[in-house]
Amino acid sequence: MRSSQRAGSAFLGLLPWTERLSVARALRTETVGGLILLGAAAVALVWVNSPLGDSYESVRDWHVGPSALGLDLSVGHWTADGLLTLFFLVAGIELKRELVIGELRTPAAAALPVVAAVCGMVVPAGLYAMVVLGGGGDLGGWAVPMATDIAFALAVLAVLSTHLPAALRAFLLTLAVVDDLGAILVIAVFFTSGANLWALAGAVAGLLVFYALQRARVRGWWWYVPLGLTIWALTYHAGVHATVAGVAMGLILRITPDTGGAGREKETESPGERTEHLLRPLSAGVAVPLFALFAAGVGVSLSSLGEVFTRPEPLGIVLGLVVGKTLGIFAGTYLAARFTRARLNPDLAWSDVFALAVLAGIGFTVALLIGELAFTDPTDAEHAKAAVLAGSLIAAxxxxxxxxxxxxxxxRLWEAENVDEDADGIPDIYQRP
Known part of the structure; x- marks a missing residue:
């Protein structure tokens, strides 16, 4: 959906109008959410390093929830396993759209963004492993520097007040979507412990019912909300990270509206689109910032900063985000473009792709989540958090x-894309032969 390149066509060229509208809607919400995210992270850092630092831990570790259902969890746990499920549900819908009607629907169109994103995950993980093995550290955090935080990156662009063309923003968004898929697979495969097969079977059965309801065109939130909560709880008790349930439901939701044929009522929006429009502001503006508030709180001192750049694990995370993401995404994009014969937009340069690759080294939200899962020792977890913060700030x-x-x-490119002399709401560049 996003980067509008085809084999032998211009890469990062003008987006089709419908795709541009969809990108604009998503980016608008994510940008506002990113600014709130930055504010939440700043509050967490100030709170932890103030005289009220003990109250931060008290709030984060306060338990709430129904004990009878095994869900008496801490506030920090609720934000990571509960609220972030909304974020991954929206990510699942976005991925479904890419696979069905977007850039990822055909191998030729998907090759460039997928190769770029995969290289942007593999290279940081490999660089982390090299640093840690050389320093005799723990390989468990290899997945931490793999993810890109699109909200944080867009917030940086908003603060800069830059006029980045829509195609560049869209390419960054596509990278983040594929990154999210990679993170989901990593969490599901490598951070599942002590699986409860009965609970897992129940979650799968719930997803099958969810799918059947979608196929039967059943509507009404009163069907899906209780079912979704049940699937989430069963996934949690199955030993699989509960956010995986959100992705699964997002992938099941229909993304193309019914046109009215075969006796079906015509739809203006598909269930996936309606759900995304409803939940994206809640995800970007509430769920992710609250997770950041209780995940980004780390004590800052000269000694702790020294640990980040002297211990192999945090150093591997910083280098993975700043160097690994940049090299992986840029090299993957360049090589994929060469093999698919995609011509770079003549108005842009490869230095623009390099700048985007550097910005993609911001790995805040998902990197913090994976860091909490990878490092069970509290001290190591704190070092990992500090490294994610440091690496993300350097990349930003x-x-x-x-x-x-x-x-x-x-x-200049932005102004050319937005000239609308006839004031019909559609830029003139889309109405030229």
């Missing part, structure tokens, strides 16, 4: 410098 700063350097070019 470097990406901002590189993007701002080209803002004059971006402004």
């Amino acid at each position: 700063a470097l990406g901002a410098v590189l993007i701002k350097r080209r803002d004059r070019v971006y402004r």
